[in-house]
Amino acid sequence: MFDELGKLMNNAAGVADGVRREIETVVKSQLERLIADMDLVKREDYDALRELVQAQSLEIKALQDEMADLKPKSGKAAE
Incomplete structure (x- = not known):
C-alpha cells in the first residue's frame, strides 16, 4: 500500500512539474509578444x-x- 502511495505521489509530482513548465512557457511567450508590441x-x-x-x-x-x-x-x- 505504501509503495502504491509513493508511486502515486511521484506521478503527481511529475505532472505538477510538467504543468509548471508549460505555464512558464506560455507566460514567457506572451511576455515576449507583449514586449515586442511595445516598440521598446x-x-x-x-x-x-x-x-x-x-x-x-x-x-x-x-x-x-x-x-x-x-x-x-x-x-x-x-x-
Missing part, C-alpha cells in the same frame, strides 16, 4: 545613443567656452 528600444541602441549625446554635450560645452572667450576680445577691439 534595445539596450545596445540606448547605450550608443547616450554615448553620442554625451560626446555632443562635451563638444557643445567646449564651443560655448570658446565663444565666451571670443566675445570679450571682439568687444575690446570695437572700442
Whole structure:
C-alpha cells in the first residue's frame, strides 16, 4: 500500500512539474509578444545613443567656452 502511495505521489509530482513548465512557457511567450508590441528600444541602441549625446554635450560645452572667450576680445577691439 505504501509503495502504491509513493508511486502515486511521484506521478503527481511529475505532472505538477510538467504543468509548471508549460505555464512558464506560455507566460514567457506572451511576455515576449507583449514586449515586442511595445516598440521598446534595445539596450545596445540606448547605450550608443547616450554615448553620442554625451560626446555632443562635451563638444557643445567646449564651443560655448570658446565663444565666451571670443566675445570679450571682439568687444575690446570695437572700442
